[in-house]
Amino acid sequence: MIIAIDGEASTGKSTQAKKIAKRLNINYRDSGAYYRAITLYLIRNQINPKETLGQDLFSKIDISQKFESDSFSIFLNGEDVTSKIRGHKVSVNVSEYAKKPEIRNFVYSLLRKSSKLNSIVVDGREIGTVVFPDADYKFFLYAIPEIRAQRRHKEINDETVKIESIEREIKERDDIDSTREIAPLKKAEDAYGIDVSYLAIDQVFEEILEKITF
Ligand code: CDP
Numbered sequence: 001m002i003i004a005i006d007g008e009a010s011t012g013k014s015t016q017a018k019k020i021a022k023r024l025n026i027n028y029r030d031s032g033a034y035y036r037a038i039t040l041y042l043i044r045n046q047i048n049p050k051e052t053l054g055q056d057l058f059s060k061i062d063i064s065q066k067f068e069s070d071s072f073s074i075f076l077n078g079e080d081v082t083s084k085i086r087g088h089k090v091s092v093n094v095s096e097y098a099k100k101p102e103i104r105n106f107v108y109s110l111l112r113k114s115s116k117l118n119s120i121v122v123d124g125r126e127i128g129t130v131v132f133p134d135a136d137y138k139f140f141l142y143a144i145p146e147i148r149a150q151r152r153h154k155e156i157n158d159e160t161v162k163i164e165s166i167e168r169e170i171k172e173r174d175d176i177d178s179t180r181e182i183a184p185l186k187k188a189e190d191a192y193g194i195d196v197s198y199l200a201i202d203q204v205f206e207e208i209l210e211k212i213t214f
Contacts, residue, residue, distance in 0.1 A: 001119040004127035007141030013123035031124035036085035128188035138191035
């Protein structure tokens with residue numbers, strides 16, 4: 001079974017995906033975390049998003065994700081980068097790198113490999129449209145930008161970071177993600193859309209669970 005949770009930035013996709021994985025006892029993959037880890041690697045190695053990336057480069061990038069007893073971790077060449085990939089530098093650069101077909105194909109192959117043996121829930125932008133168009137269940141989460149920024153601000157829990165700058169970053173990423181030529185952010189026709197602006201985490205979760213019938 002494959003469950004796709006797509007949607008705009010900071011709509012709680014990964015929170016929902018983790019809850020589903022736990023409840024159904026299936027695997028979880030955070031596609032955004034792959035793009036973020038690759039971005040971290042490329043920034044560290046001073047590789048510009050405008051450069052064409054050869055296959056030899058990807059053979060140097062080993063990324064693995066782990067979801068165990070409620071806790072998600074991601075490793076880049078053996079280093080735990082779970083917190084580092086959430087930093088500002090990665091956040092403001094990731095969407096430029098995520099436009100690149102070489103990077104997207106690399107992530108697609110990692111995601112498809114993960115789905116071969118086990119049931120899986122994956123969150124992202126185009127999981128239901130491009131990566132797994134035949135997914136068994138597809139959801140698309142969206143919300144008012146101001147509310148998404150407030151929630152992300154609370155999550156970051158750092159008063160030196162202004163809500164306005166988070167809102168700007170979220171809108172900028174949504175804009176790049178939804179206007180790019182390859183695999184843009186958009187709701188799959190057969191996805192179930194949920195406006196999460198005024199819903200609590202558990203309310204969204206119940207709505208999703210109701211749709212997943214065995
Ligand atoms: O957590 P949040 O929704 O803010 O972002 P994320 O899922 O960590 O994704 C970070 C960025 O990676 C997105 O803004 C996209 O530019 C890119 N991304 C993508 O292109 N395709 C995906 N399936 C997931 C993320």
